[in-house]
Amino acid sequence: MVRLRILTEKSVFDFGKYHGWTVQKLLDLRYKSFLKWAYFNLEKISFSESVLSQLGFSERIEKPGIDKELYKKLHFVDNPNKNTTQSIESIRNKIKAKKVNGKTVTLWEMQQLRAMKQNKRKQSFLDLRQTKGAMQAKNHGR
Numbered sequence: 001m002v003r004l005r006i007l008t009e010k011s012v013f014d015f016g017k018y019h020g021w022t023v024q025k026l027l028d029l030r031y032k033s034f035l036k037w038a039y040f041n042l043e044k045i046s047f048s049e050s051v052l053s054q055l056g057f058s059e060r061i062e063k064p065g066i067d068k069e070l071y072k073k074l075h076f077v078d079n080p081n082k083n084t085t086q087s088i089e090s091i092r093n094k095i096k097a098k099k100v101n102g103k104t105v106t107l108w109e110m111q112q113l114r115a116m117k118q119n120k121r122k123q124s125f126l127d128l129r130q131t132k133g134a135m136q137a138k139n140h141g142r
Contacts, residue, residue, distance in 0.1 A: 004064050008048045023047070027054055030107065040071035088116045 009024040018026060018034060026035055032055055038045055039055070046063040047055070061067045091113045098105050 004044055004046060006046045006048055007051065009051060023051055027051070032056070037071065040067055042066070088113065088120065091116060 007023050009022065009027070011023050013019060013021055013023075013026075018031070023035065026032075035047070035051070035055055036057070039047060039052075040061065043064045043066050052060070059070060061070065091109065095105050095109055095113065098109075
């Protein structure tokens, strides 16, 4: 019988992508989204009050139990632009405006810009490979 496991900062994850990592390491590296996901989606895992306060939400759910709807609601509040598509230029302009106004640019915004650039490069590379000349060269062994 598996009982409720309450994780503290020193607790080590023994499953998944972050196997062998402590809760404190995830907090220090700002991987809070994984910890929030674990809290709301894993029935038998909870966190100590100090960890829950560091995660920055006051909503508590009854454990053992899950609440995927509350997770979706809170996750969308944390990342309001997550499901919207933006152009590279609009993200660049947003970052430039923040820098000019002396505000800090979040890691999430920089990662979003980087991912958009990589996707654009991949798409342009795929577009180049599908031209008539490229296909003829490939067929003729060039």
